[in-house]
Amino acid sequence: MSGPKTVVCPFCGFGCRLLVDPETMKVKPHRGEPNRGKLCPKGLHSTEFVLSGDRVKRPLKREGSRMRPVSWGRAIDEISAKLLEIRELYGADAVAFLASSKVSNEENYLLQKIARLFGTNNIDNCARLCHEASVHALKMTVGAGAQTNPYADLEGFGAILIWGYNPAETHPVVMDYILRARKNGARIIVVDVRKTRTMAFADYGLIVRPGTDITLANAMMNVIIREELHDEDFVRGRTTGFSEVRMAVRKYTPEYAEKITGVPAGVIREVARTFALAGSGAVMWGMGLTQHVSGVENVMAVIDLALLLGYIGERGGLYPMRGQNNVQGAAYMGALSEFLPGYVPLTDERFRKRVAKIWGVEDLPTERGLYLTELWEAVERGDLRALYVVGENPAVSEPNFMEVRRALRKLDLLVVQDLFMTRTARYAHYVLPASAFCEKSGSYMNSERRIQWSQRVCEPYADSRPDWEILTDLGRALGLPGFNYSSVEEITEEYFRLFPSLEERSVEELKNGDGIFLPRKRLHTWEFATPDGKARFIAVEQVGPWERPDGEYPFILTTVRVISHYNTGEMTLRSPSLLRLMGEPRAVINRDDAEKLGIREGDWVEIETRRGRIRMRAGMGDVQPGLIAVPFHFKANRVTSPALNKAGTPEFKFAAARIRKLR
Numbered sequence: 001m002s003g004p005k006t007v008v009c010p011f012c013g014f015g016c017r018l019l020v021d022p023e024t025m026k027v028k029p030h031r032g033e034p035n036r037g038k039l040c041p042k043g044l045h046s047t048e049f050v051l052s053g054d055r056v057k058r059p060l061k062r063e064g065s066r067m068r069p070v071s072w073g074r075a076i077d078e079i080s081a082k083l084l085e086i087r088e089l090y091g092a093d094a095v096a097f098l099a100s101s102k103v104s105n106e107e108n109y110l111l112q113k114i115a116r117l118f119g120t121n122n123i124d125n126c127a128r129l130c131h132e133a134s135v136h137a138l139k140m141t142v143g144a145g146a147q148t149n150p151y152a153d154l155e156g157f158g159a160i161l162i163w164g165y166n167p168a169e170t171h172p173v174v175m176d177y178i179l180r181a182r183k184n185g186a187r188i189i190v191v192d193v194r195k196t197r198t199m200a201f202a203d204y205g206l207i208v209r210p211g212t213d214i215t216l217a218n219a220m221m222n223v224i225i226r227e228e229l230h231d232e233d234f235v236r237g238r239t240t241g242f243s244e245v246r247m248a249v250r251k252y253t254p255e256y257a258e259k260i261t262g263v264p265a266g267v268i269r270e271v272a273r274t275f276a277l278a279g280s281g282a283v284m285w286g287m288g289l290t291q292h293v294s295g296v297e298n299v300m301a302v303i304d305l306a307l308l309l310g311y312i313g314e315r316g317g318l319y320p321m322r323g324q325n326n327v328q329g330a331a332y333m334g335a336l337s338e339f340l341p342g343y344v345p346l347t348d349e350r351f352r353k354r355v356a357k358i359w360g361v362e363d364l365p366t367e368r369g370l371y372l373t374e375l376w377e378a379v380e381r382g383d384l385r386a387l388y389v390v391g392e393n394p395a396v397s398e399p400n401f402m403e404v405r406r407a408l409r410k411l412d413l414l415v416v417q418d419l420f421m422t423r424t425a426r427y428a429h430y431v432l433p434a435s436a437f438c439e440k441s442g443s444y445m446n447s448e449r450r451i452q453w454s455q456r457v458c459e460p461y462a463d464s465r466p467d468w469e470i471l472t473d474l475g476r477a478l479g480l481p482g483f484n485y486s487s488v489e490e491i492t493e494e495y496f497r498l499f500p501s502l503e504e505r506s507v508e509e510l511k512n513g514d515g516i517f518l519p520r521k522r523l524h525t526w527e528f529a530t531p532d533g534k535a536r537f538i539a540v541e542q543v544g545p546w547e548r549p550d551g552e553y554p555f556i557l558t559t560v561r562v563i564s565h566y567n568t569g570e571m572t573l574r575s576p577s578l579l580r581l582m583g584e585p586r587a588v589i590n591r592d593d594a595e596k597l598g599i600r601e602g603d604w605v606e607i608e609t610r611r612g613r614i615r616m617r618a619g620m621g622d623v624q625p626g627l628i629a630v631p632f633h634f635k636a637n638r639v640t641s642p643a644l645n646k647a648g649t650p651e652f653k654f655a656a657a658r659i660r661k662l663r
């Protein structure tokens with residue numbers, strides 16, 4: 001008798017748990033934390049892409065322009081031989097590995113272990129395209145690069161400030177927490193460049209001009225400091241650098257900010273007061289802040305705002321809402337080119353040597369590896385020769401993807417380990433079929449840093465294998481020490497040993513409860529994770545964007561998400577139920593702009609930037625004049641800007657563009 005199995009949703013970083021019936025593969029919501037009996041349509045239909053029949057069935061090898069089946073043994077032997085040959089000829093840094101925010105902690109842990117034992121820190125994942133700016137800003141200000149509080153805390157706060165983030169489409173179940181907070185009296189403030197679905201639930205909806213968020217945040221701080229609404233005890237006792245912020249925001253009066261941001265000065269004053277007088281509050285943010293050349297500074301500005309009010313610990317929280325179901329886990333497991341597991345810097349000799357010892361070697365490489373977004377130029381320069389991709393689709397998700405595709409074609413070795421023949425897999429020399437989330441067990445970490453166990457529901461499809469099994473074989477074939485895992489739990493136990501707060505916990509405990517928070521439920525309650533225990537204010541000035549509208553390209557192109565599509569579409573487009581719910585993505589423009597250009601709802605339009613053009617249908621919507629909002633899924637990255645911020649994240653949210661009606 002097999003009852004329903006508990007698995008972690010394979011889509012967004014909120015981290016719902018699903019109950020899946022192994023007989024029918026039908027999904028129901030789990031009643032426990034964090035989703036409490038709720039799911040969005042993606043979770044509800046998440047087994048459909050697994051069963052789509054469109055999966056890669058067996059390992060494939062390129063022969064000329066064709067892909068031919070090859071045995072697992074031969075594929076692994078040939079791939080490892082080629083990797084070793086490239087290392088011999090060009091050094092370990094001529095190889096890079098891309099980990100996946102879709103695979104388990106154990107699998108990410110193994111891949112970064114392979115990279116580092118192989119001799120390179122060229123290991124990265126799509127966090128780079130996403131919240132890496134938040135990680136850098138949080139590290140510098142509060143000392144730890146992750147969400148500070150659990151979702152449950154949201155329900156008790158006096159205000160929630162939602163900035164460049166549209167959870168009604170992107171994390172539907174967190175809306176439940178936000179709406180309960182509102183019922184409990186919280187004031188909801190949303191800042192975006194267009195009227196979003198989330199704004200429909202807000203007390204205040206502020207429409208800013210794209211890329212002017214620092215000005216708005218500084219103006220709010222200007223009001224709070226001038227009116228002495230900040231928490232003086234907190235600022236004095238628990239922070240440093242306040243006087244610099246006070247100086248820096250002096251010129252950002254609401255009247256000045258109105259000119260830059262378009263938000264009326266009176267509204268800035270009212271919202272600043274409302275947020276300050278709420279007594280407690282959360283700041284939640286998303287890609288509207290991070291995907292700018294000023295991404296790191298944007299995030300610092302909203303952190304400063306929270307620090308000013310002492311909205312930390314019991315009185316508030318910082319919520320960089322993570323995108324993919326295991327992007328937080330991939331980062332904690334060390335699948336980032338500038339950090340060891342636990343976001344520990346590569347230069348921390350004590351920790352690095354401890355990890356090396358557990359792995360059976362003397363030391364690990366110390367130089368930062370390439371960012372995901374730096375790989376393509378490295379290929380062009382001839383520095384990077386081989387790329388091993390697990391569960392990512394950079395041929396669609398990277399900015400200016402025509403350049404990326406050119407680089408993929410130039411590689412001596414491209415291995416893609418995925419469920420499907422993705423756009424990226426089309427360039428591969430080897431494609432290795434991975435088993436899907438419900439065909440394997442393992443642990444995942446959601447945005448609130450809750451590690452949850454996911455049970456295996458069914459047998460692996462065709463000749464596919466769980467990622468951890470493939471990587472165990474690869475590690476062994478490369479001659480790396482310690483790659484003789486015979487169960488996923490052995491890997492769980494190994495990563496538990498890296499984190500002091502997990503040392504006393506057991507895999508059994510993880511399997512049976514509502515998960516384990518790493519390192520604990522709430523961060524910074526008494527002390528910040530910085531060397532002196534104090535948070536650091538960092539004053540920031542408005543910077544960017546990289547490219548500005550001009551006579552030739554008078555519009556601003558931003559890229560956004562819609563509820564029924566997911567990232568590059570490989571999973572959602574293979575789900576019949578989701579396909580029925582999906583509309584065709586449309587480029588949304590302002591009615592007045594449309595009228596001037598003779599564009600009507602549903603017309604085909606061409607959008608052009610300095611990188612190229614895309615065609616799609618137009619939609620009329622609540623966007624400000626001069627803005628085009630395009631769903632990013634599928635083709636937007638043919639034209640987006642390649643400019644990167646300090647954390648290596650591209651400016652997906654701002655490009656100079658023009659639009660015309662097609663006849």
Ligand SMILES: Nc1nc2c(c(=O)[nH]1)N[C@H]1C(S)=C(S)[C@@H](COP(=O)(O)OP(=O)(O)OC[C@H]3O[C@@H](n4cnc5c(=O)[nH]c(N)nc54)[C@H](O)[C@@H]3O)O[C@H]1N2
Pocket residue numbers: 012013130163164165166167169170171191192193194196208209210211212213285286287288289322323324558559560561562563564565566567653
């Ligand atoms: N349905 C669905 N859900 C998803 C995903 C998906 O593809 N589909 N992807 C998952 C992933 S990987 C992630 S990272 C999350 C992302 O979740 P979000 O961060 O909510 O996603 P986006 O729609 O990319 O961007 C959020 C908002 O930023 C606004 N914005 C753009 N430019 C600016 C600006 O200059 N200032 C301000 N203030 N706002 C701006 C946009 O209008 C948009 O409403 O979603 C996750 N969930």
Ligand SMILES: Nc1nc2c(c(=O)[nH]1)N[C@H]1C(S)=C(S)[C@@H](COP(=O)(O)OP(=O)(O)OC[C@H]3O[C@@H](n4cnc5c(=O)[nH]c(N)nc54)[C@H](O)[C@@H]3O)O[C@H]1N2
Pocket residue numbers: 010100101102103126127129130131287291323324390391392393394396397398399417418419420422434435436437467559560566567568569570571632636637640652
């Ligand atoms: N213009 C624009 N571009 C963007 C963004 C934007 O807002 N605007 N957002 C960026 C962001 S935030 C992100 S996170 C990226 C996302 O970029 P990607 O991570 O490249 O996109 P996904 O479509 O999520 O790709 C996940 C892949 O994992 C595979 N997969 C699923 N489960 C498994 C498994 O168990 N094992 C293996 N091996 N593979 C599996 C899927 O089939 C799919 O091919 O896109 C970025 N690109």
Ligand code: SF4
Pocket residue numbers: 009010011012013014015016035039040041042043044171172173174
């Ligand atoms: S809200 Fe996110 S985690 Fe929950 S069911 Fe939807 S996609 Fe899955």
Ligand SMILES: [Mo]
Pocket residue numbers: 126129130131322323324
């Ligand atoms: Mo993301």
